[in-house]
Amino acid sequence: MTPLSWVGSVKVKLGLLVAASVVVAVAVTSLGSAGGVPVALSIPVTILLALAVTQLLAVGMTSPLREMTAAAGRMATGDYAVRVTDTSSDEVGELARAFNTMARDLATVDQQRRDLVAGVSHELRTPLAALSGVLENLVDGVGPTDPTSLRSALAQTERLSALVADLLDLARVDAGKAPLSPAPVPLGPLLADAVAEAMTLGALGRAVTYDVSVPDDLVVSADPDRLHQLVANLLDNASRHSPAGGVVRVSVSVQGDRYRLEVHDAGPGVDPADRERVFEPFGTLRATSGGGGTGLGLAIARWVTELHGGSISFVDPEPGPQGAAIGARVRVDLPLRPPDRPAVRQETLMSPNPAAAPAPTPPPASSEAPATPPPTAPRPLLDDVFGTFWTEPGTPARLSLLAGALGVGLLAAIVLPFRVQGIGTSLVLLAGGGVVLVASKDRRDPFTLACAALCALLALVPTVRAADWLLVLSLLAGAVTAAVGLTRGRTLPGFIVSCLSWPLAGLRGLPWLGRTAARVTGLGQGAALLRTLVLSLAGLVVFGLLLVSADALLAEWVDAALPDLTLDTFVLRAFLLVAVGGVVLAGAYLGLNPPRVDRTGQPARPVERRYEWLAPVLVVDAVFAAFLVAQAAVFFGGHDYVRRTTGLTYADYVHQGFGQLTVATALTLLVIAVAARKAPRATPADRLWIRVALGALCLLTLVVVASALHRMHLYQEAYGFTRLRLLVDVFEGWLGLVVLLVAAAGAALHARWLPRAGLVTAVVALLGIAAVNPDAWIAQHNLDRYDDTGKVDWSYLQGLSDDAVPVLADHDAACALVGREDARDDWLEWNLGRSRAADHLPRFAGATGSVASADGCPSDAATTAD
Structure with a gap:
């Protein structure tokens, strides 16, 4: 039962869906705003909850349509046993019921068609085999060519003709196009003719006598030929199943505007369970005993009866002389005047073209309807959005992952609010990473394990370093590394798609989340689970409050363990629970069902002529060579040559270029990638030119990297050291390392490993920055410069994190410690940088516990200008 299955209109359902989503979005946004939740946290949580409500209410709205699409495909292959879910009350539910x-x-028509083919084949086999045997004997001269043998062959031929005629009549009536030409029919003479015909053809049945009772001068309106066919078939069936010397009683009575015809034989009768089946084509072969016949007589009798607007059935026979009911009794009720039917041209019915004949209408379903199989599994709606890029193969529900994600969210809600980074932050990151790694189906892959190890090291940065900017860089690097490790990306576009896949997993994993939630409600049958949770919570609250109020020590323990749960803090913690739990759950789904981030597209199409790629590369080589010559001129000419030639001071000269050189280095890698993709490699000469031209470009690029690093070093010596300049230095150095890796890949003409190596080295470089304690390194170099030049920007040093305090304290740089306080962290906030700072700050702190403003601390802001 779906949430909106009781609504009888699709329009109303859509309206309720939109209204519920809007109400949830407004309520969550208002609650977050009132609770002081940051916008960056409030918006994604609001979107997530609105999507969850939409998914919950939309369950089952379109699933019958998707089921019908899948079912129609199966029916096209001949599987008519398929069914779809039809529990909805709206238009889609009505369509589903009509489809079923x-x-x-x-399915009934298909089964009857199979039965008809099998029955016709069985009926045709016997006379054909007999006729074939007689003719073979005649051809081989084994049998005599006397009238007896020919009469036997003629009898089999007549039997085949009767079967074909019966099939043709059945097809006409089955199509609903059998002609009906009503006329006044005296019923007494018609029955007399039929009985006489049956007695004349007694050789086909048993020697029986007929007892006919019909009102005098009874005239009915009917098609004479069809009515005669009906009576003849009933008499033929009764004679075949009556014993020799038996009596077949035929009676007619008038009842209002209808008349009743009954035929009662003295045979074995028909079991009540088989009385409906005997009217099916070849039903007499299964339901009655006795030999002969085509098995179509009663089927034709039923359709002729219905053609006249009547009904036919087997009823209980009348008791015999000894009081026991014997034989079979067929009752036919017909109107004295049949309903009007449109006339149909005979040539249409006799058309030799099957396509020109009207399609037959299916007969009533058999009493033994096929068992209804379970509905087809609905195709998720999101499959149409993600397509083959990210299929959903029915990922099994994992309650442990849902519980783990909620546990990490709860841990974050307890630990993170109102605390600075420290052990608690690392615990949350490690717990979330553990849940995601356990969920990954590739967790034993070496690359995935390497990424997990790098993420674990990045998760320790909040405990080791106090710098906020390092925390941000570590979180971003960890997210990228985790996404690539989960999807096992191999190319730079694959890395980008991997990073986008994590937030998209929150949408792609909604069907999986629905299956997992259904498993939760299935435990204890929903109501029992809810009742258990309510009773447990009530017991915890009631007895917890009583015992806490009775024991002061227990109260202290509870205060230390439980966070502050005022309204504002509760809202913030609730948002954090949903946000962190949702991120971890999305990562878990990404590990369970990673997308295909590295699409196998068209292979690279090299250029036809070598100069098409070689000429642009040689031009870039020439430009870099000119730069190299200029650097040599500066090196040998000195500062005076630079000032005389350019009019710039050497400081201005080095400051002018390092940014451009960094961009040039990155663009060079792009040029190398494009050239390597387009360069042909068919001949040894092609491969040699690749190695020479691109190898030379790599060497010249390394010169550019060295020049950029040298310029940055000179600039820092002149103007001081900052975080940004340090990052630019590291980034430029990492680019140089990537150039070396590219050169190695070019020498081997194999670069499949290169993107992953670049990612790993970038993360290692970031870990290296964290390991050297960058804020302390910056403080140390700025103070060394101050000792040499007397220039320093005290305001910039004051903005460094507590990681720099030991260096500043060792130099007695009180000007850089102004305003700092000795932190009073709990164990979840413990951080190595702040702990070491706390060991040095007391000797600089005043009575208030903070470092007072120091006089005589000039600011030289220009020294750190970028």
Whole structure:
């Protein structure tokens, strides 16, 4: 039962869906605003909850349509046993019920078609085998060519003709196009003719006598030929199943505007359970005993009866002389005047083209309807959005992952609010990473394990360093590394898609989340689970409050363990629970069902002529060579040559270029990638030119990297050291390392490993920055410069984190410690940088516990200008 299955209109359902989503979004946004939740946290949580409500209410709205699409495909292959879910009350539910009815009817028609083919084959086999045997004997001269043998062959031929005629009549009536030409029919003479015909053809049945009772001068309106066919088939069936010397009683009575015809034989009768089946084509072969016949007589009798607007059935026979009911009794109720039917041209019915004939309408379903199989699994709606890029193969529900994600969210809600980074932050990151790693189906892959190890090291940065900017860089690097490790990306575009896949997993994993949530409600059958949770919570609150109020020590323990749960803090913690739990759950789904981030597209199409790629590369080589010559001129000419030639001081000269050189280095890597993709490699000469031209470009690029690093070093010596300049230095150095890796890949003409190596070295470089304690390094170099030049920007040093305090304290740089306080962290906030700072600050702190403003601390802001 779906949440909105009781609504009888799709329009109303859509309206309720939109209204519920809007109400949830407004309520969550208002609650977050009132609770002081940051916008960056409030918006994603609001979107996540609105999507969850939409997914919950939209369950089952379109699933019948998707089921019908899948079912129609199966029916096209001949599987008519398929069914779809039809529990909805709206228009889609009505369509689903109509579809199931159609499927049942088609299954019945298909089964009857199979039975008809099998029955006709069985009926044709016997006379054909007998006729073939007689003719073979005649051809081989084994049998005599006397009238007896020919009469036997003629009898088999007549039997085949009767079967074909019966099939043709059945097809006409089955199509609903059998002609009906009503006329006044005296019923007494018609029955007399039929009985006389049956007695004349007694050789085909048993020697029986007929007892006919019909009102005098009874005239009915009917098609004479069809009515005669009906009576003849009933008499033929009764004679075949009556014992020799038996009596077949035929009676007619008038009842209002209808008349009743009954035929009662003295045979073994028909079991009540088989009385409906005997009217099916070849039903007499299964339901009654006795030999002969085509098995179509009663089927034709039923359709002729219905053609006249009547009904036919087997009823209980009348008791015999000894009081026991014997034989079979067929009752036919017909109107004295049949309903009007449109006339149909005979040539249409006799058309030799099957396509020109009207399609037959299916007969009523058999009493033994096929068992209804379970509905087809609905195709998730999001499959149409993500397509083959990210399929959903029915990922199994994992309650442990849902519980783990909620546990990490709860841990974050307890630990993170109102605390600075420290052990608690690392615990949350390690716990979330552990849940995601356990969920990954590739957790034993070496690259995935390497990424997990790098993420674990990055998660320790908040405990080791106090610099906020390092925390931000570590979180970003960890997210990228985790996403690439989970999807096992191999190319730079694959890395980008991997990073986008993590937030998209929150949408792609909604069907999996729905299956997992269904498993939760399935435990204890929903109501029992809810009742258990309520009773447990009530017991915890009631007895917890009583015992806490009775024991002061227990109260202290509870105060230390439980966070502050005022309204504002509760809202913030709730948002954090949903946000962190959602991120971890999305990562878990990404590990369970990673997308195909590295699409196998068209292979690279090298250029036809070598100069098409070589000429642009040689031009870039020439430009870099000119730069190299200029650097040599500066090196040998000195500062005076630079000032005389350019009019710039050497400081201005080095400051002018390092940014451009960094961009040039990155663009060079792009040029090398494009050239390597387009360069042909068919001949040894092609491969040699690749190695020479691109190798030379790599060497010249290394010169550019060295020049950029040298310029940055000179600039820092002149103007001081900052975080940004340090990062630019590291980034430029990492680019130089990537150039070396590119050169190695070019020498081997194999670069499949290169993107992953670049990612790993970048993360290692970031870990290296964290390891050297960058704020302390910057403080140390600025103070060394101050000792040499007397220039320093005290305001910039004051903005460094507590990681720099030991260096500043060792130099007695009180000007850089102004305003700092000795932190009073709990164990979840413990951080190595702040702990070491706390060991040095007391000797600089005043009575208030903070370092007072120091006089005589001039600011030289220009020294750190970028």
